[in-house]
Amino acid sequence: MDEILIEEIVKRVKETLANSKETSNIIPIEASGRHIHLSKENVEILFGKGYKLKEKKELSQPGQYQCMERATLIGPKGVIENVAILGPERGKTQVEVSKTDARQLGINPPVRDSGDLKGSETVYIATEKAVVEARESVIVAKRHIHMNNEDAIRFNVKDKDTVNVRVKSDRPVVFEDVVIRVSDKYKLSMHIDFDEANASSFKNGMVAEIIS
Amino acid sequence: MDEILIEEIVKRVKETLANSKETSNIIPIEASGRHIHLSKENVEILFGKGYKLKEKKELSQPGQYQCMERATLIGPKGVIENVAILGPERGKTQVEVSKTDARQLGINPPVRDSGDLKGSETVYIATEKAVVEARESVIVAKRHIHMNNEDAIRFNVKDKDTVNVRVKSDRPVVFEDVVIRVSDKYKLSMHIDFDEANASSFKNGMVAEIIS
Numbered sequence: 001m002d003e004i005l006i007e008e009i010v011k012r013v014k015e016t017l018a019n020s021k022e023t024s025n026i027i028p029i030e031a032s033g034r035h036i037h038l039s040k041e042n043v044e045i046l047f048g049k050g051y052k053l054k055e056k057k058e059l060s061q062p063g064q065y066q067c068m069e070r071a072t073l074i075g076p077k078g079v080i081e082n083v084a085i086l087g088p089e090r091g092k093t094q095v096e097v098s099k100t101d102a103r104q105l106g107i108n109p110p111v112r113d114s115g116d117l118k119g120s121e122t123v124y125i126a127t128e129k130a131v132v133e134a135r136e137s138v139i140v141a142k143r144h145i146h147m148n149n150e151d152a153i154r155f156n157v158k159d160k161d162t163v164n165v166r167v168k169s170d171r172p173v174v175f176e177d178v179v180i181r182v183s184d185k186y187k188l189s190m191h192i193d194f195d196e197a198n199a200s201s202f203k204n205g206m207v208a209e210i211i212s
Numbered sequence: 213m214d215e216i217l218i219e220e221i222v223k224r225v226k227e228t229l230a231n232s233k234e235t236s237n238i239i240p241i242e243a244s245g246r247h248i249h250l251s252k253e254n255v256e257i258l259f260g261k262g263y264k265l266k267e268k269k270e271l272s273q274p275g276q277y278q279c280m281e282r283a284t285l286i287g288p289k290g291v292i293e294n295v296a297i298l299g300p301e302r303g304k305t306q307v308e309v310s311k312t313d314a315r316q317l318g319i320n321p322p323v324r325d326s327g328d329l330k331g332s333e334t335v336y337i338a339t340e341k342a343v344v345e346a347r348e349s350v351i352v353a354k355r356h357i358h359m360n361n362e363d364a365i366r367f368n369v370k371d372k373d374t375v376n377v378r379v380k381s382d383r384p385v386v387f388e389d390v391v392i393r394v395s396d397k398y399k400l401s402m403h404i405d406f407d408e409a410n411a412s413s414f415k416n417g418m419v420a421e422i423i424s
Contacts, residue, residue, distance in 0.1 A: 099410035100312055111382045111413060143383075164386075170323045171355075173411075174376075174386035198311035199385075199411035201323060 025155075027145060027208040029167070029190045030060060031197035034101050035084040036071055036125060037094040042134070046071060046127045053087045060189050061146060063088070073097070074124040074131070077106025095123055095138040098195045102140065112139040113179060141193060144179040145208075146186035155210055158182065165190065165208040169201040174211065237367075239357060239420040241379070241402045242272060243409035246313050247296040248283055248337060249306040254346070258283060258339045265299045272401050273358060275300070285309070286336040286343070289318025307335055307350040310405045314352065324351040325391060353405060356391040357420075358398035367422055370394060377402065377420040381413040386423065 043051055047069065054068040067085040073095065080101060094117060102109050102121070109121035121138035124131050145163070152158060159182040165175045175196070190208045192200075200206075255263055259281065266280040279297040285307065292313060306329060314321050314333070321333035333350035336343050357375070364370060371394040377387045387408070402420045404412075412418075 099413075100406070166388075171408075172388040174388065176378075176384040176386065194312070195407055195410035198407035201311070 025209045027147075027165070027188060027190050027210070029192060029202065029206050029208050031202050032096065032141065032191050032193055033084060034073075034080065034097045034194075035066075035086050035095075036073075037086055037090045037096075038125075039091060039093045040089045042093045042125070042132050043089055045130050045132050046125065047129060053085065053089065055087060059086070060187055062185055062187060069127075072126040073101075073105060074126055075102075075105025075107045078104040080104060092117065093125070093132075093134045093137045095125070095134060096141045096193075097138060098193045099140055100195055102138075107138060109138040109140050111142050113142050113144070114139075141191070142179055143175055143190070143192045143196060144181050145188075145190045146181050146183075147188045148184050148186055149182060151188050152180070152182045155180075157210075163210045164212045166211045167200045167202075167206060167208050169203070169206060171199065171201040173200040175200075175208075237421045239359075239377070239400060239402050239422070241404060241414065241418050241420050243414050244308065244353065244403050244405055245296060246285075246292065246309045246406075247278075247298050247307075248285075249298055249302045249308075250337075251303060251305045252301045254305045254337070254344050255301055257342050257344050258337065259341060265297065265301065267299060271298070272399055274397055274399060281339075284338040285313075285317060286338055287314075287317025287319045290316040292316060304329065305337070305344075305346045305349045307337070307346060308353045308405075309350060310407045311352055312407055314350075319350060321350040321352050323354050325354050325356070326351075353403070354391055355387055355402070355404045355408060356393050357400075357402045358393050358395075359400045360396050360398050361394060363400050364392070364394045367392075369422075375422045376424045378423050379412045379414075379418060379420050381415070381418060383411065383413040385412040387412075387420075 043053060055065040056068045057066050059065055065087050067087050069085050070082050071085055073080045073083055107121040107123060117136050120136045122135045123138050125134050157163060157180045159180060161180040162177050163180060165178045167173050255265060267277040268280045269278050271277055277299050279299050281297050282294050283297055285292045285295055319333045319335060324332060329348050332348045334347045335350050337346050369375060369392045371392060373392040374389045375392060377390045379385050
């Protein structure tokens with residue numbers, strides 16, 4: 001019995017190593033457009049009492065989805081219409097824009113990790129029904145890599161580590177200070193915004209390589 | 213006489229080395245917005261026969277200036293108004309936009325060195341007086357470093373070399389494949405576009421360091 005068990009373990013370890021070798025270092029990249037995460041309270045102000053956001057399509061991270069609903073961002077210098085709302089609802093409303101968007105709106109949000117909103121920028125969010133002031137809700141998302149625990153072992157990193165990542169294109173770039181975010185709910189993917197995508201000539205299918 | 217000459221040469225070489233040590237590796241960065249270089253022929257179509265562009269302000273590169281005049285870019289999907297025209301006139305009209313601008317216009321220009329326009333994108337340029345079709349005139353400028361021959365010796369590079377350059381900010385980036393352009397008419401400066409500026413949190417005073 002023990003020998004069979006050991007054989008089985010050795011076989012599985014070998015398989016795991018073989019698999020990890022095949023995919024080592026290569027991380028798919030996604031470019032995130034501007035979007036809004038709404039609190040339940042803000043959903044009800046913007047769409048009505050008891051309103052439930054409708055799922056339009058699943059996103060790469062399990063459980064996250066783009067909604068049928070859209071909203072308008074209003075800043076002191078400009079307006080951006082037709083902005084995607086992502087579900088599910090969150091405890092606090094969070095708006096993620098690029099620096100290009102921020103310039104258009106006339107605000108100066110900090111580059112931050114998701115959820116780190118203290119002292120961030122303020123914007124108005126509008127629908128046909130209502131307008132809310134979303135105080136300290138706006139950030140430029142800091143680029144990051146989602147991965148599960150198995151990936152973390154393979155890449156030899158842990159949650160909140162930072163790494164340097166090379167992207168190959170006709171505008172090759174090394175993104176430094178890229179945050180690792182580990183959870184067994186996550187699927188391996190590096191997220192950059194549209195400014196970073198344009199600066200590195202992002203195309204669908206582009207991959208990143210951790211170099212240090 | 214000879215001894216005095218040799219002494220003088222040694223003194224000057226020492227001074228040069230001392231100076232080069234002080235400023236070594238540090239290169240000022242400028243972010244270039246979208247702009248248009250016009251041919252003499254296009255100036256006359258857009259502004260009138262015999263028209264001379266008026267200088268508004270000098271740019272960092274000697275002899276280059278921003279003009280009082282502005283123009284509108286028209287693409288298949290959008291329009292960008294109030295675009296800067298740079299002088300002096302060139303042999304061929306050249307339009308430099310960011311990938312963000314290109315998306316708005318609905319065109320897909322290649323990332324290219326200035327002057328390399330074969331197979332590049334087409335856009336219409338309009339003033340109140342006229343519209344011209346600028347065929348194969350639109351590029352996304354490839355990031356580059358202007359320097360004079362003395363700088364080239366100090367950095368140990370030559371014209372058309374490519375280098376990797378680190379930028380420190382809250383979005384630190386290594387720009388790879390940065391083209392060196394050497395001329396005694398040039399002043400030391402790295403030029404990036406607004407997408408690259410946003411992706412690296414550019415602020416005035418930011419500098420680049422050649423790392424390899």
